Amino acid sequence: MTKRSIIDELSEQISRVLPQVSAAGEEVRETVRGAVKQSLARMDLLTREEFEAQTRALQRAEGRIEELEAAVKALETHLKR
Known part of the structure; x- marks a missing residue:
């Protein structure tokens, strides 16, 4: 699973859990997606492609x-x- 799909999946799960997020629209989803992306970036995670290249x-x-x-x-x- 790539970083991008992880971010999308987490954003979708958060949107499902918090109905008001879904109702607020794309702007909130993008904010959540950005926050998740920043959190993952701080963890120094590799993308699948980077991992395979290192392997x-x-x-x-x-x-x-x-x-x-x-x-x-x-x-x-x-x-x-």
């Missing part, structure tokens, strides 16, 4: 570490001869 970067780094460990082991073996 891919970590996988590449782990692969490179394995390659380097193998190279070091080969060099150590060569030096022991």
Whole structure:
């Protein structure tokens, strides 16, 4: 779930719980959406896309570490001869 859909979902739930919010219209919904968005921003949450990008970067780094460990082991073996 992306940050945007979380914000929309929370705003809709708040609107359902507070009928006066629904009656007040889009302006109040936007105010609630903005407040929720600010709260989430302070939590330093990642979007799904950012999380997936970091996961891919970590996988590449782990692969490179394995390659380097193998190279070091080969060099150590060569030096022991």
